[in-house]
Amino acid sequence: MTDKTHLVDAVTGHRRMRRLRKADWQRRMVQENRLTVDDLIWPIFVVPGSNILDPIAAMPGVYRMSVDKAVEAAKEAADLGIPALATFPNVEMALRDQTGSEVLKSNNLLNQVTAAIKKAVPNIGVITDVALDPFTSHGHDGILRDGEIVNDETVDQLVRAAIAQADAGSDIIAPSDMMDGRIGAIRRGLDAAGHQDVGIMSYATKFASCYYGPYREAISTSGLLKGDKKSYYIDPANGTEAVRDAALDVEEGADMLMVKPGLPYLDICWRLKDAFGLPVFAYQVSGEYSQIKAAAANGWIDGERAMLETLLCFKRAGCDGILTYFAPEVARLLAKQG
Numbered sequence: 001m002t003d004k005t006h007l008v009d010a011v012t013g014h015r016r017m018r019r020l021r022k023a024d025w026q027r028r029m030v031q032e033n034r035l036t037v038d039d040l041i042w043p044i045f046v047v048p049g050s051n052i053l054d055p056i057a058a059m060p061g062v063y064r065m066s067v068d069k070a071v072e073a074a075k076e077a078a079d080l081g082i083p084a085l086a087t088f089p090n091v092e093m094a095l096r097d098q099t100g101s102e103v104l105k106s107n108n109l110l111n112q113v114t115a116a117i118k119k120a121v122p123n124i125g126v127i128t129d130v131a132l133d134p135f136t137s138h139g140h141d142g143i144l145r146d147g148e149i150v151n152d153e154t155v156d157q158l159v160r161a162a163i164a165q166a167d168a169g170s171d172i173i174a175p176s177d178m179m180d181g182r183i184g185a186i187r188r189g190l191d192a193a194g195h196q197d198v199g200i201m202s203y204a205t206k207f208a209s210c211y212y213g214p215y216r217e218a219i220s221t222s223g224l225l226k227g228d229k230k231s232y233y234i235d236p237a238n239g240t241e242a243v244r245d246a247a248l249d250v251e252e253g254a255d256m257l258m259v260k261p262g263l264p265y266l267d268i269c270w271r272l273k274d275a276f277g278l279p280v281f282a283y284q285v286s287g288e289y290s291q292i293k294a295a296a297a298n299g300w301i302d303g304e305r306a307m308l309e310t311l312l313c314f315k316r317a318g319c320d321g322i323l324t325y326f327a328p329e330v331a332r333l334l335a336k337q338g
Ligand SMILES: NCC(=O)CCC(=O)O
Pocket: 129, 131, 176, 211, 212, 213, 214, 215, 216, 284, 285, 286, 287
């Protein structure tokens, strides 16, 4: 009885899982999920000026780009087959105020870059974030009054911002502010303004996470933010509350749902897909990106493999796509692999 194989066989009978793992050709035959370029949405950062590619220290390989450079990036993304970009502005400090009023301007930085990309590269989708944080002097996503983020007044402002974004050519509005009732209000506002075909990708479950740190550096809000966002983002401890929040967005007319951050919240991706069947996207946020880049730079992890594995795992968790700063890097790699 020294033959271990015999002992194992006696227990498992005819079931041997390793038969399906024995060779590359066999593994490829049974692979359940695949990452393709169609799964990628590339978030980009935009700054005023021209010919600017400003590296973001905490996000190696990611740049703040002027509008002309963002247009070049959009062309590259379209050539690589990336379906859509998500744009985030780093607004001049002098234009930020208590209510984020710059968000309403038809020619603000965000609307400028949308119009420029849609003109030069009409076949790439542009997703625009609706929230006040890049535009407020306090870094909160809503209007701050007497220490409170006031919900309904913020929603009115967001509806007008969404219409201005759609007027500029945005294909998909992505409200990331977590105010109550904003999806329904934005849907009604867009429809009334003749933008029935502009979709809504709701940041349905945005958690009060530490992983947004590098993003706040990228859009220069980290030094401004007073307090935290726990009165409107979801507690990382709460899964059922997240599903209830997403249910409201579905009822109010969201076309697509997003989970943010990504990797620590794969259970939420799965629960939303299972509960609603709508397209679900994960946002692999800045801290997740930086974590992989930093470990790879130290030689502690294989960065390329970590990038591919994390993105594939979003697919396994039920996601239809991923917003990721890795998008151009992974698209180039996938193109090379054929
Ligand atoms: N509203 C967009 C974000 O908050 C992005 C967060 C990140 O990448 O950390």
